[in-house]
Amino acid sequence: MTPKLARFLDSGAYATPAVAVDLDRVAANFAALHAALPDAAIYYAVKANPAAPILDRLAGLGSRFDAASIEEIRACLAAGADPGTISFGNTVKKQSAIAEAHEHGVELFAFDSGEELAKLAQAAPGAKVYCRLSVSQSGADWPLSRKFGTSADHARDLLIEARDLGLIPHGVSFHVGSQQTGVGAYRTAIAQAAMVFTDLRARGIDLRLLNLGGGFPIRYREDVPPIETFGEAIMASVRAAFGNDLPDLLIEPGRAVVGDAGVAVSEVVLACARAEDGGRRWVYLDIGRFGGLAETEGEAIRYRISAPGIAGAATPAVIAGPSCDGVDVMYRDTGYRLPSALKAGDRVLIHDTGAYVTTYASQGFNGFPPPQEYYL
Numbered sequence: 001m002t003p004k005l006a007r008f009l010d011s012g013a014y015a016t017p018a019v020a021v022d023l024d025r026v027a028a029n030f031a032a033l034h035a036a037l038p039d040a041a042i043y044y045a046v047k048a049n050p051a052a053p054i055l056d057r058l059a060g061l062g063s064r065f066d067a068a069s070i071e072e073i074r075a076c077l078a079a080g081a082d083p084g085t086i087s088f089g090n091t092v093k094k095q096s097a098i099a100e101a102h103e104h105g106v107e108l109f110a111f112d113s114g115e116e117l118a119k120l121a122q123a124a125p126g127a128k129v130y131c132r133l134s135v136s137q138s139g140a141d142w143p144l145s146r147k148f149g150t151s152a153d154h155a156r157d158l159l160i161e162a163r164d165l166g167l168i169p170h171g172v173s174f175h176v177g178s179q180q181t182g183v184g185a186y187r188t189a190i191a192q193a194a195m196v197f198t199d200l201r202a203r204g205i206d207l208r209l210l211n212l213g214g215g216f217p218i219r220y221r222e223d224v225p226p227i228e229t230f231g232e233a234i235m236a237s238v239r240a241a242f243g244n245d246l247p248d249l250l251i252e253p254g255r256a257v258v259g260d261a262g263v264a265v266s267e268v269v270l271a272c273a274r275a276e277d278g279g280r281r282w283v284y285l286d287i288g289r290f291g292g293l294a295e296t297e298g299e300a301i302r303y304r305i306s307a308p309g310i311a312g313a314a315t316p317a318v319i320a321g322p323s324c325d326g327v328d329v330m331y332r333d334t335g336y337r338l339p340s341a342l343k344a345g346d347r348v349l350i351h352d353t354g355a356y357v358t359t360y361a362s363q364g365f366n367g368f369p370p371p372q373e374y375y376l
């Protein structure tokens with residue numbers, strides 16, 4: 001908890017549920033990523049938290065941006081980002097969105113299919129394009145599934161096709177899955193990407209860009225390796241695979257920029273024992289799966305939860321949201337404990353909720369409002 005967030009919480013000047021984000025911590029995280037990977041350009045993954053104060057602060061620090069939609073691109077431009085520093089990183093884009101981005105001056109686009117390439121050739125002629133590889137996401141707490149990416153062989157063929165369509169075959173990308181806790185996934189993916197570079201050089205195409213994606217983890221309940229460990233492992237792998245002819249490196253961190261800069265405050269709505277559940281204690285909060293805590297699905301992301309000022313021993317609790325939907329249960333198997341004295345009206349803090357919370361909230365499911373947002 002940063003001093004700024006602690007002061008805000010003490011002030012009580014907010015209604016719950018609320019999410020407060022310390023922008024100084026965002027800036028510090030950006031600096032730490034830059035220090036760990038000084039040779040890589042940082043493209044903040046806007047989807048992690050697209051709030052204007054965050055984009056403004058990062059643009060001021062010289063961050064670049066990875067955007068997934070035309071709406072995110074407009075938000076980056078409104079924050080003062082130069083269109084030449086925005087990557088349209090979604091491999092699934094409406095042609096109208098590609099055309100508008102291209103008109104704005106966005107030059108860099110992702111793809112992973114021939115069909116998307118055809119759209120790019122039409123709507124963004126002459127643009128720089130990079131092909132997303134499908135790589136192992138083992139070790140990631142929040143994998144991005146098989147929804148994106150293609151094989152190295154297919155990527156090679158598509159990048160040749162890109163040239164023939166009048167686009168600039170610029171490089172390759174991958175994403176090792178979010179909250180990736182091991183460096184091995186990056187190592188394997190970098191070696192795969194280097195093969196595409198080698199294959200294409202033999203065909204007279206010089207790729208420039210190696211986009212390493214996001215995935216860098218933050219500490220929730222369990223320790224994770226520090227960002228320096230990732231930086232060192234990535235640079236060692238890049239040097240091993242590329243020798244002296246290093247490509248332009250790019251990272252797209254989201255969670256690692258904003259995750260630990262935020263805290264959520266929630267009010268306990270009910271705490272009771274459920275006879276039907278073997279007498280287990282259930283604690284219902286005014287924030288839940290539909291209030292932004294979507295990454296608790298499968299108990300994948302396990303937030304630290306505390307109840308400051310509530311004395312007494314902690315005992316096991318199932319933790320659920322306020323809605324009438326049966327899936328609105330955050331944790332029942334992970335083994336959470338909360339003070340046994342916790343009762344309706346008390347407040348709990350859900351830590352490190354700066355990423356993938358505010359925009360995951362539904363607009364009033366069951367009438368419950370999304371969390372109020374505060375940027376400090």
Ligand SMILES: *Cc1c(COP(=O)(O)O)cnc(C)c1O
Pocket residue numbers: 045047048066089090175177178179213214215216252253254255256
């Ligand atoms: C979501 C996403 C990111 C950010 O991932 P983090 O795990 O939050 O760092 C980066 N790049 C792409 C293409 C993404 O979809």
